[in-house]
Amino acid sequence: MADMNEYIATETIKAEEKISRYRPGGFHPIALGNSFKQGRYTVVHKLGYGGFSTVWVAYDDILHQWVALKIMTAAITETSRELRWYDALGAWRPDSLYSKYIVRLLDHFIIEGPNGAHLALAFELMGPNLRSIVKTEYHNRAEVDPTTILKMTEHVLKALEFIHQSGFAHGDISTKNMAFKAEYLSKMTKEKLFEVLGAPSVGNVARVDGQPLADGIPHYLVGSATWDGWVSECDEDFRLLDFGECFVLGREPEIITQPGGLMPPETVLTEGYDYRVDLWRVGIVIYSFVFGGLPFYCIGDRDNLVIQMIEFIGDLPQEWKPSFDHLRIDFKRQPLLEGDLRVDRGLEYKFKHQIHEAELQPLLPVIQGLMKFRPSERISAQQALEMMKSR
Numbered sequence: 036m037a038d039m040n041e042y043i044a045t046e047t048i049k050a051e052e053k054i055s056r057y058r059p060g061g062f063h064p065i066a067l068g069n070s071f072k073q074g075r076y077t078v079v080h081k082l083g084y085g086g087f088s089t090v091w092v093a094y095d096d097i098l099h100q101w102v103a104l105k106i107m108t109a110a111i112t113e114t115s116r117e118l119r120w121y122d123a124l125g126a127w128r129p130d131s132l133y134s135k136y137i138v139r140l141l142d143h144f145i146i147e148g149p150n151g152a153h154l155a156l157a158f159e160l161m162g163p164n165l166r167s168i169v170k171t172e173y174h175n176r177a178e179v180d181p182t183t184i185l186k187m188t189e190h191v192l193k194a195l196e197f198i199h200q201s202g203f204a205h206g207d208i209s210t211k212n213m214a215f216k217a218e219y220l221s222k223m224t225k226e227k228l229f230e231v232l233g234a235p236s237v238g239n240v241a242r243v244d245g246q247p248l249a250d251g252i253p254h255y256l257v258g259s260a261t262w263d264g265w266v267s268e269c270d271e272d273f274r275l276l277d278f279g280e281c282f283v284l285g286r287e288p289e290i291i292t293q294p295g296g297l298m299p300p301e302t303v304l305t306e307g308y309d310y311r312v313d314l315w316r317v318g319i320v321i322y323s324f325v326f327g328g329l330p331f332y333c334i335g336d337r338d339n340l341v342i343q344m345i346e347f348i349g350d351l352p353q354e355w356k357p358s359f360d361h362l363r364i365d366f367k368r369q370p371l372l373e374g375d376l377r378v379d380r381g382l383e384y385k386f387k388h389q390i391h392e393a394e395l396q397p398l399l400p401v402i403q404g405l406m407k408f409r410p411s412e413r414i415s416a417q418q419a420l421e422m423m424k425s426r
Contacts, residue, residue: 040243047238051256052084054240060110062089063146063153064253067235071155072144076104079225080235081257086292087111087279092160092232092260095141100221101228102141103158109151111279118143118154120203120278136194138214138274149251161274162217163262165210165323173327181394184324187213188398189423190273195317196416198275199284204310206280206291208317216272233261284310296331300344300408303337304351304358311410317419318405322382325390325398330382338362344408346380352408382406397423 042054056062062084070077071093080092082103088111093104107115121140142157165187173179191213198205205212220228229235236258240248248254280292287309293302299315301308322330330347333340341359345351351359379385386399401422404414414422 043241043243045238047256047258052089054252057252059150061108061150063106063148063150064251065091067257071146080232081259083259101160103160105156105158106146107154109153112152112154115154116281117278120281124201134197136190136273136275138276160221161214163214163265165213169210169323169327181392184395187273187324188321191317191320192416192420194275195313199310199416202284203281204284204313206282207277208313208320209297210320210323212277214274214276216274231264233263295333296329301410303341304355311413314405314413318402321398321402325395346376347382348406348408
């Protein structure tokens with residue numbers, strides 16, 4: 036496995052995907068100008084990367100438009116649930132009105148390379164993910180548009196209702212997996228597109244000892260798009276992305292990716308979970324729309340995460356308290372006392388003292404309904420939509 040200390044640490048090398056991921060079973064090495072599927076797709080830029088894929092902007096020479104090309108690691112290609120979800124989606128609910136809130140898969144194929152066989156998924160090109168918009172708490176609420184927040188909330192709930200009605204769970208609901216559709220991007224000239232994305236930049240990959248690179252390691256890494264010229268198009272439709280963690284209702288995988296502060300309480304304090312992890316996670320998303328940032332932060336200290344949840348919602352269910360006590364012991368903490376809790380972190384307190392837009396007040400009971408400790412007490416996405424309609 037490649038060691039970062041073996042390579043000259045340029046700014047691009049430090050900022051982008053780890054070189055160690057370019058190994059058998061890992062990422063496929065991509066260079067600008069590479070073409071795939073008998074020349075149909077030509078890569079011109081990189082959108083970004085994740086734990087199991089890199090994502091590129093490519094020109095589709097048959098549809099004559101720009102697309103997002105997601106290239107999976109060779110290891111995940113063998114077990115990927117994403118393509119199976121889209122296959123089932125086409126068979127189950129192709130006529131649903133809510134399906135327009137799911138990013139469209141245009142094509143898929145296999146790329147053979149030095150690190151293995153990689154599934155490539157061609158999607159419609161979207162704008163930047165919403166995490167870039169709501170990553171931190173809003174410092175100037177004068178710039179917050181309640182109409183946009185309500186529209187985004189409605190769209191993500193409709194997307195989630197569609198997924199659940201189709202018999203699936205998304206498994207990884209978060210603002211990084213959401214974006215506005217930006218249809219005008221797909222037909223731009225390359226020069227205009229680069230004005231929006233920022234021009235591609237590269238950082239050469241070179242070993243410290245001067246030895247040649249191993250097979251399967253790219254000669255350079257491409258910097259992710261900066262979206263310097265992006266102007267938010269809030270009138271565009273909304274899309275939910277990335278179905279790599281999706282699962283069939285009632286057939287939950289043994290392991291599900293739940294990063295840090297996004298972990299639902301049942302994945303911390305109990306031994307089971309189901310599709311209703313999506314409801315907790317969509318509650319966090321709506322919170323981010325309203326306030327910016329996240330309600331919880333966690334870097335491994337799960338006992339502190341539970342304390343933040345208690346401050347946010349209220350007391351734990353009685354049957355979960357022994358698990359929390361054991362968690363406190365595992366982290367060598369003292370017993371939690373009532374005076375240890377901060378009232379200013381409560382959801383109702385935050386709405387009362389920070390949210391002065393009357394249009395957003397109906398989202399308080401929506402978030403409260405979605406973010407119940409017991410999954411059985413959480414409202415469905417459809418019930419949340421009905422609550423919004425009755426506001």
